[in-house]
Amino acid sequence: MDLSTIFLIFIYVFNIMSVLKLIFIKRSDTRVIFAWLLVFFFLPYIGFIFYFLIGSKYKMRIMSKKYGMGEIEEKYNKVLEKHIHNIDTDKIQFREVETKKYRDLITMNSKNIMCYFTQNNEVELLLNAKETFSMVFEDIKNAKISIEVMYYIFKAKDKIGKKFISLLEEKASQGVKVTLIYDGIGSLHTHMSDFKELKKAGGHVYRFLPSIIKSLLLVNYRLHRKIVILDGKIAHTGGINVGDEYFGLKKINKPWRDTTIRLTGYSVLSFQTRFWSDLVFLQNQSFRKINRAKLKFDERLLKSFYDPIEEGNIGVQILSSGPSSRNDSIKDSYVKMITTAKKYLYIQTPYFIPDKTILDALRMAAAGGVDVRIMLPGIPDKKPIYAVSLLNVAKLLKYGVKVYLHSGFLHAKTLVIDDHVSTVGTANIDIRSFSLNYEINAFVYNNEFAIKCRDTFLNDIKDCMIFDIETYSKRGLWKKIYESVWRFITPIA
Structure with missing residues (x-):
């Protein structure tokens, strides 16, 4: 048996193993299974390579465990268990009577992703990019301690991108701690060199994922979140990224209709936790010594959960999910x-x-x-x-x-x-x-x-x-x- 025959048999066996995993172990939605079976059928010798690159979430779970904040999250979960118990046993006093009808939804969310239900929030609805960035930029100008930014698309060369970076540079030069994370595939034409002056001013910039090789191997798993957090007291999220098209400036997408929200209150800590977790995940891939970044946030993170910020009377839960999550x-x-x-x-x-x-x-x-x-x-x-x-x-x-x-x-x-x-x-x-x-x-x-x-x-x-x-x-x-x-x-x- 020559080498090429052995290689083809080896590849075919991997295809069979991928199919068996998909059907009997992963147990995906039947439409997903059928789609992958078509790939394996029409591409019998390279189908498993496509599956490895864009179909299996197992490698993301391994990376999350290796580079994530496992120990801190365990402590956080223990704090949250009491919170969930209080919801289950009717020990939480709902500020709106109507909310009690949705106790099962609140409980499911809390258990599913281990997230807090908080009731001392204010939430403002924003309906276009002009409203959103006007509010975001005003909040950035007023920030005194920290500015944390995360976008799937950050077009640094667009007019709005340049304005955003310029404002961050100004705040970083004033001593405000500025951290920016962007997705490497969503922001394909954005490069680290675009943030040269921001980094000179003391800002920190991270790309998801830091390694080009990992970005190619994990091309199907994208950081689609949009988050801006100011001083740990104000958070923004929604559908709008950083690009001129979100203002409806391109004829092909005009008019552009989008929605974001601005939150204050205890719910902001959930955004803070999510941002820190994602940041540590990226930092631990950059630092030579694993866990170096984890220790940096341990005390600060846990302390924040015992220091609520009273702002309003709106109930909020912040849910995050991804390929490394236990549930969708x-x-x-x-x-x-x-x-x-x-x-x-x-x-x-x-x-x-x-x-x-x-x-x-x-x-x-x-x-x-x-x-x-x-x-x-x-x-x-x-x-x-x-x-x-x-x-x-x-x-x-x-x-x-x-x-x-x-x-x-x-x-x-x-x-x-x-x-x-x-x-x-x-x-x-x-x-x-x-x-x-x-x-x-x-x-x-x-x-x-x-x-x-x-x-x-x-x-x-x-x-x-x-x-x-x-x-x-x-x-x-x-x-x-x-x-x-x-x-x-x-x-x-």
């Missing part, structure tokens, strides 16, 4: 919101590639009399994903789900139910956000804020056209074939 926590929360809704459920998302669980939950909610409405962009930025999104919502129309297409590019990621529970964050309704990307969402329990989200949705309908099955069914044969092909690819794309 944000997806689970979306499903719980859908199944909990009694009157209405309004969804805004740029992409709609859900799994069967979410599709079934939406179908049953609408069939049960809930007013289910979904708003998508009328202008796509990724045509294959958009085609499959329309295919998916079309399936729901016959059950009474109302679908709207915004006149521009809708990039907001929001859900709101029954005038009390809402969520705003970075997670789209697609398999990538639920399982492959690192995401973060704020779940808000408050009548006034939920009504603002509801009214925003209803106001956006004025800029929409109704998506109906009659119009959709008239599409041509090639369009249907195009959709069908991409329907099999999107679960792993």
Whole structure:
């Protein structure tokens, strides 16, 4: 037996092992399994390489364990166990009577991702890039101690990117501790040299992931979070990245409609914890001695949980998820919101590639009399994903789900139910956000804020056209074939 034959047998065995793992160990969604089986069938000798690069989350879990804040998180979890027990045993006094109805959602979130439920917050809804960056820049100017920034896309050469960096340079030169993290693939045309002056001024900049080799090997797992934290007292998150297109300056995406939120109160500590965890994960890959970065935050992190910041009266939970998470926590929360809704459920998302669980939950909610409405962009930025999104919502129309297409590019990621529970964050309704990307969402329990989200949705309908099955069914044969092909690819794309 010659060497080439042995090599082909070796590769084929790895393909078989990958298939067995996918079916019997990983037990993924059936659509994901079928998509990968097609890859293995049509690419029999290199399919496992694709699976290793973009399909398996095991290597991310190993890296998280090796480079993460394991010991600190264990201590944090012990503190949180008492908090969860108090929710379970009705020892927490809800500031809004209505919130008590959603105790099961709060408890599930707390256990699923070990996150705090806090009630002393203020949350402000921001509906476009102009509002968002005006507020972010004002908060940065007023920062005295620390500025922590994390974006999936940070276009350093854009007008808004240059302004952002200039402001950070100014604050760093004043002695404020500035830390910036950006995703290396999302910010493909941004380089460390773009932050040369910021680093000279004393700022710290990190790319996810630090190693180019790791970025290529782990290309499918992206840091999709958008977070800005000021002095540990103010946090911003939502759908907006740092780029001129978010102002609707590009004709192809004009007008651009997006949503972010500004939070103050004890919930900011959850953002702080998430940022520190991600920072330590990156620092430990840069430092020669593992755990050097962990020790830096141990005392500071634990102390923060016993030093609440009183700001308002809004209940908030901050949920984060990623390929290293035990559960798809944000997806689970979306499903719980859908199944909990009694009157209405309004969804805004740029992409709609859900799994069967979410599709079934939406179908049953609408069939049960809930007013289910979904708003998508009328202008796509990724045509294959958009085609499959329309295919998916079309399936729901016959059950009474109302679908709207915004006149521009809708990039907001929001859900709101029954005038009390809402969520705003970075997670789209697609398999990538639920399982492959690192995401973060704020779940808000408050009548006034939920009504603002509801009214925003209803106001956006004025800029929409109704998506109906009659119009959709008239599409041509090639369009249907195009959709069908991409329907099999999107679960792993």
